[in-house]
Amino acid sequence: MAWADVITIIKDVVISGAAIATAYAAVTGLNKWSSELKGKANFDVARDLLRAVYKIRNEVEFCRSPMIFAHEFPDWYRGSLGKHDDDEVGKAWGHAYRVRFVPVADAVSEFDLKTLEAEVLWGQQIKEKSQELRQLVRNLQVAMEAVVRDKYSGGEDFKDRDFGKSMRSIVSSSTKGDEFGQNVLAAVADLESAIRPHLPKN
Numbered sequence: 001m002a003w004a005d006v007i008t009i010i011k012d013v014v015i016s017g018a019a020i021a022t023a024y025a026a027v028t029g030l031n032k033w034s035s036e037l038k039g040k041a042n043f044d045v046a047r048d049l050l051r052a053v054y055k056i057r058n059e060v061e062f063c064r065s066p067m068i069f070a071h072e073f074p075d076w077y078r079g080s081l082g083k084h085d086d087d088e089v090g091k092a093w094g095h096a097y098r099v100r101f102v103p104v105a106d107a108v109s110e111f112d113l114k115t116l117e118a119e120v121l122w123g124q125q126i127k128e129k130s131q132e133l134r135q136l137v138r139n140l141q142v143a144m145e146a147v148v149r150d151k152y153s154g155g156e157d158f159k160d161r162d163f164g165k166s167m168r169s170i171v172s173s174s175t176k177g178d179e180f181g182q183n184v185l186a187a188v189a190d191l192e193s194a195i196r197p198h199l200p201k202n
Helices: 003-063 086-122 124-152 161-171 179-198
Strands: none
Touching: 003 086, 003 124, 003 179, 086 124, 124 161, 124 179, 161 179
8 A cells, every 4th residue: 555545544534533523522512502401591580580570579568558658549539538429439449459560560470471481491491380379469469459349338348347348458558467468478479489499509
């Protein structure tokens, strides 16, 4: 075998080896890049969803504040200082609660969007876990509507004292025995336990 043939064979082997090494490096780099992208997507979705959960918690807490200030009512409403019929009282309280609920509704819209993104990555389970918190927000909205209807009726709707007490306990937080508030915190904690594994540990 001539030296020229040997050199040609060596050259072919070197070129083949370089091509294999390049291909291996490319595949390894692609896998690493893909893994990093997936990790970043998981982190971003988990962080954004957890932030949305906390936003709902905070807005619900503010919405349920037992203190309603004069500026939350329409300008024409003077509360007990004015002479208002039941219809006017109902409209005034309906206005106050609608304004209070707007940030909660906005927080829920953001939460729904982030839950959908998480479902794409993590599956149906996160959607199922989100339902409890959403239902509690819906219960708050229904209770607010019930309190407003009672104002319109001049107290007739809450003649059943237990029903009235139940609705008011959802609408307004209390320092003692705030069952609704505890349920919200439990739903938040349940979501936290599902989301935190997707965040890097410090």
